Amino acid sequence: MIEVASLAELEEIVGEPTPAVANKARKALHENDRQWLAKSPFCLIATAGADGACDVSPKGDPPGFALVLDDTTIAIPDRPGNRRVDGFRNVLANPHVGLLFLIPGRGDTLRVNGRARLVREAPFFDQMVVKGHRPRLALVVEIEQVFYHCSKAFLRSALWLPETWDPDALPSRARIAKDLERKDDPLEELERYYGPEYAKKLYG
DSSP, rough: OOOOOSSHHHHHHOOOHHHHHTTTSSSOOOOHHHHHHHHEEEEEEEOTTTOOOOEEEEEEEEESEEEEETEEEEEEEEEOHHHSOHHHHHHHOEEEEEEEETTTOOOOOOEEEEEEEEEEEOGGGGGGBTTTOOSSSOOOOOOEEEEOOOOHHHHHHHHTTTGOOOOOSSOOOHHHHIIITTTTTHHHHHHHHHHHGGGGSSSS
16 A cells, blocks of 8 residues: 655645635535525534544434524434444543534535534423423534535435445344344344334334
8 A cells, every 4th residue: 555644745646626615614604504404304423532533423303403503503412322422422522523414315415513512401402302302412513614515425326316225235233233232132032123113212
């Protein structure tokens, strides 16, 4: 492998961005951003711990789950999960976060970079109730950069084209759990756990 060892070498290889691309990051939400967040049901949150160890965590809820508090602040509710809270542990040590908001069928994405903090109670929690579930935590992000990312990655991957999907080409989630995580549990029990009933446990 021939490694890239300097910024100058990297720029020599990839070239320089156009002025429109280089200067597109903003520090506050535009009305277009607010509309995007109101329609987005899914985002990825990147964090890093004090030691530099990284994590990317998916978050999903009904569209608009990322609540706009003002032009420079958004809040994302926490929902019941596996309680590893890797990203939250990172935020407590290092508040810098990167978020990528997706809309199904759209190739472009909204990127938000900023500083986050964990909040355990606030009046706006009442606006985050889904199916009777009021979050116990929320991630509040102070925006430092917000901008749109082009659709090239989605076009190259054909991510949204159903004719390219083949979910059954891989072992099931139950099979993966049996092989790697819950080796002592019967496969039949895991198949029931990850079957149709699983969707009924999302907010319980």
